Amino acid sequence: MTTVFVTGGSGFVGGRLIARLVADGHTVRALARSDAAAAAVTGLGAEPVRAHLADPAGLRDAAAGAEFAFHVAARTSGGSRAQFWADNVTGTANVVRAVREAGVRRLVHVGTEAALMQGRPLVRVNETAPLRSDSPASYPASKAAAEQLVLDADGSGIETIVLRPRFVWGAGDTTLLPRIKAMVESGRFSWIGGGRHLTDTTHIDNTVEGLVLAAERGRPGQAYFVTDGEPVVFRDFLIDLLATQHVTVPDRSLPYSLVNAAATTIEALWRTLRLKGEPPLDRMSVWLSGQECTLDITKARTELGYEPVTTHQQGLAQLRTPTR
Template sequence: MATVLVTGGSGFVGGRLISRLVGDGHEVRALARSEAAAATVEALGALAVRGDVQDVAALRAAAAGSEIAFHAAARTSRGGDRAAFWADNVEGTANVVRAAGEAGVRRLVHVGTEAALMDGQPLVRVDETAPLRPDSRANYSASKAAAERLVLDAEGIETVVLRPRFVWGAGDTTLLPELTAMIRSGRFAWIGGGRHLTDTTHVDNAVEGLLAAAEKGRPGQAYFVTDGSPVVFRDFLTELLATHGVTPPRRSLPLRPALAAAAAGEAIWRRLGPAGAPPLDYMSVWLSGLECTIDISKATRELGYRPIKTREEGLAELTSWRAGQAS
């Protein structure tokens, strides 16, 4: 069994990845930037190594002796200026690549995202030939695109990018809590009615893809993974929220006014520099109002990827997990 480094191990995908790696018998080291993060990864069975993605020396020490590294750490918040996203997602990724290479890590698997292709256009049955958009108007999209580009262009270490779309499942600490808070505060509306198609990726399917990429991915290549087939965005989100006893309102905001509001809000926030994020931002509109369907045939063909958990199984698991949290 291998020694493996994971960054972002206290997060949703990183945490589930650690659990799977430990369960498979690997020795796992996890970068932890705080005491709370260290406690989280140690509870999962990893050895916590204090440091963050800005600290090359700490990264190098954490990576020493590791055969594989998984880079799951990223800034994903709606708020924050471009410099903050670039520091965490681009410079931080460059530091991980450098440190892993210097420590002799054989292969680095980077957790990418379909958002790296977004700049306001629907993504319809896209595959890995679609261009990255480091010029995107959204800070998250632009920074993740730039990070992926430098990963794929890295020399002296094998690199592979795994792109799951819309990761969900038990243990999610971001998506469902944010949606629930928006609905309960009266700030939620369907963008364009929410009747468009979307692909999704259960967290266990994302982890399955990461492990397949580590074993079989071609160096310098990116791979999309999903739950296997698209679903109507509104239908899936309604079922997802129902696992937490939440019913979304019927209120809808047409797509064009939503896009205009996002553009105005982003411009005001950039000019005035207030804390947090505008009421409506580019990423929120694009992710919830535009079709995003993915062709995963490359991962199926080259990685042997198959989803290991169906949506029905994931939703049932999420309902049980929520019941356990509430008891």
């Protein structure tokens, strides 16, 4: 088997990817910025390497000898636009340069459908939809610019591929489900526009399956969407997801236009006043939870041989906790 280099290995997606790679017999080396991250990586059977995304030389040394690299690390929330750009764009540029100089044959970058978002629904879109580095929201703008860097680097001494999962969920999630659960339990949750729009999701097992297939079979210079196969009604899925944690979602809804306008105003105030921490409401969160987002995965099915390996019902069963 081969040596594989992974960034973001102590996170939800990166951790599950490492576990899969180790189980498949690969030697895995993973970036670790802290003692806690190093311990997590070691516990998964990988070798931690102390470096960070702003350290090109450290990245190059960490990737030396690897045939494949997976760039999973990214800033997903919090911080200024400059911080998003530093972590997601400059950090990605550093990774591309480092793995190329280290002689890595193929880089798989974890992208996102959010890179196409600029305030309008995404309805059955495929990979021909344009990247929106001009998005007014920092996360999609920075992820779009990062993905373009990766795709543009293909053929310059390295093969590059982008995999785009949507709404990654499942057992082991330390961010999305805990955050929504905390909002409901604190009384801060409301549906936006009723929550009855369609959305695609991607279970963590399906995300990892897509990443492995992209490394093995992906066409260089291409991006691929992967999902759980069929869209679901956002409201129904979230109710089922929170029910696994014995949390009941209130039947309270606010108009989309009102919430989006409020988020725009709050973001502007946060920037103008240079307030610390995350704003209580932002446009990206409104778009993610208030608009349809459905994706066409024909390309992944055709070129990668991708099919979901875990169904919604199986994933929900894995999440259910015992009744107190």
